[in-house]
Amino acid sequence: MSKKRIGILTSGGDCPGLNAVIRGAVKTSWQLGYDCVGFLKGYEGLHDPVRYLSLTPKNTTGILNQGGTILGSTNKGRFAATVGVSDRVELDPELLKGVKTTIEQLGIEGLVCIGGDGSLAVAQQFHEQDIPVVGVPKTIDNDLSATAFTFGFDSAVECATNALDRLHTTAASHERIMVLEVMGRHAGWIALHAGISGGGDVILIPEIPWTYEDVCHKILDRQSKGKQFTLVVVAEGAKLPEGGLVSEVRSNAQDKLGGIGQIVGREIERRLHRETRTCVLGHLQRGGAPTTFDRVLATQYGAHAVRLIVEQRFGEMVCYQPPEIESVPIIEAVNHLRQVDPDGSAVQAARALGVSFGDRPADESPFGIRVESPEVATAEDVELDAEFTLDLAEAAAEEALS
Ligand code: F6P
Numbered sequence: 001m002s003k004k005r006i007g008i009l010t011s012g013g014d015c016p017g018l019n020a021v022i023r024g025a026v027k028t029s030w031q032l033g034y035d036c037v038g039f040l041k042g043y044e045g046l047h048d049p050v051r052y053l054s055l056t057p058k059n060t061t062g063i064l065n066q067g068g069t070i071l072g073s074t075n076k077g078r079f080a081a082t083v084g085v086s087d088r089v090e091l092d093p094e095l096l097k098g099v100k101t102t103i104e105q106l107g108i109e110g111l112v113c114i115g116g117d118g119s120l121a122v123a124q125q126f127h128e129q130d131i132p133v134v135g136v137p138k139t140i141d142n143d144l145s146a147t148a149f150t151f152g153f154d155s156a157v158e159c160a161t162n163a164l165d166r167l168h169t170t171a172a173s174h175e176r177i178m179v180l181e182v183m184g185r186h187a188g189w190i191a192l193h194a195g196i197s198g199g200g201d202v203i204l205i206p207e208i209p210w211t212y213e214d215v216c217h218k219i220l221d222r223q224s225k226g227k228q229f230t231l232v233v234v235a236e237g238a239k240l241p242e243g244g245l246v247s248e249v250r251s252n253a254q255d256k257l258g259g260i261g262q263i264v265g266r267e268i269e270r271r272l273h274r275e276t277r278t279c280v281l282g283h284l285q286r287g288g289a290p291t292t293f294d295r296v297l298a299t300q301y302g303a304h305a306v307r308l309i310v311e312q313r314f315g316e317m318v319c320y321q322p323p324e325i326e327s328v329p330i331i332e333a334v335n336h337l338r339q340v341d342p343d344g345s346a347v348q349a350a351r352a353l354g355v356s357f358g359d360r361p362a363d364e365s366p367f368g369i370r371v372e373s374p375e376v377a378t379a380e381d382v383e384l385d386a387e388f389t390l391d392l393a394e395a396a397a398e399e400a401l402s
Helices: 018-031 042-046 093-105 117-128 153-174 189-197 212-224 260-272 292-310 330-334 345-352 379-401
Strands: 004-010 034-039 052-055 108-115 133-137 177-182 202-204 230-235 276-280 316-321 324-329
Touching: 004 018, 004 042, 018 034, 018 108, 018 292, 034 042, 042 093, 042 117, 093 108, 093 117, 108 117, 108 292, 117 133, 117 330, 133 292, 133 330, 153 177, 153 189, 153 230, 153 292, 177 189, 177 260, 189 202, 189 230, 189 345, 202 212, 212 230, 212 260, 230 260, 260 276, 292 316, 292 324, 316 330, 324 330
Parallel strands: 004 034, 004 108, 108 133, 133 316, 177 230, 177 276, 202 230
Antiparallel strands: 034 052, 316 324
């Protein structure tokens, strides 16, 4: 009798850690007596033409630390179940029929779908059609609800942090304002975390409305304290003060965000007459090796996804609810976007350090705690102080002579 089989696919935009999930799932499957097949190019490999390769511990050796995905991926393609954040699009019934046939003919007991919100929305529709699926949350944006972290996010933050470290030294040397645009779609997680870990001075995110006045106020405040350079981190999905996103509209696909960095940089330069440069990090954030955190998370996700299949808990997605890996219905993860809490502890801590979110003047008190300003010294105080210092000096001189 042939062995039982598990299918795996990676869908949507790639990110560091996909291979670590594949390896984790394959090794676990084999330990449990399952064979594995990997479908190529995301959901596309499931039907017309069916394209897959056999996955073994041997041919997945050495991929733990590799970026990208050995299975390839497709963003949208024929399997698009959403357009925007949650606008559901029904999958073509013929496609669904084809997928069912493939799953049956190959004897797949369960399919591990590794993807972000759009890809998991496809998995949800598969589940509704009794195709046995489980989900693994992937995206550098970290915007899936029901999980504290998606794998790929930490690697993207590390990339943005490295960029800020580098911008820091050149900004300081040239006394310039540097604007760094990072990814994240409609969530400010990458900008917030990289901004904190890379010592950004201004962080602009979609969740906090901001103004050019307050951004410039912060830059001038730093200037008045002798700091002639400023690092501004802006999320691609931050809204402009006058309203609206900077994006390219695409038909039948999500809008392509990007370009706000240049606009912010130009406006700061126009208002302050200070040299301002913009750097767009782009897909560097999605490439390369996963961080250790992402390797650990992705490996656990791979192993637990297989466990869900063995336990026949189809329609569920593995998730990280620290300190444990848990699972939730996929529908819970795709139904709404997880954004930064503007009053959350990370934002509060950043503000306490003096970071500006461009929404209030630079000299606000940390945690809203009123700080008593030191009393202003009167002329009389100054005179008394001078007398006291003189007395001390005279006493010291006398002691030295005696
Ligand atoms: O969702 C991940 C992400 O990298 C976003 O941060 C970014 O807006 C988008 O994908 C870019 O997509 P594409 O690779 O299609 O340009």
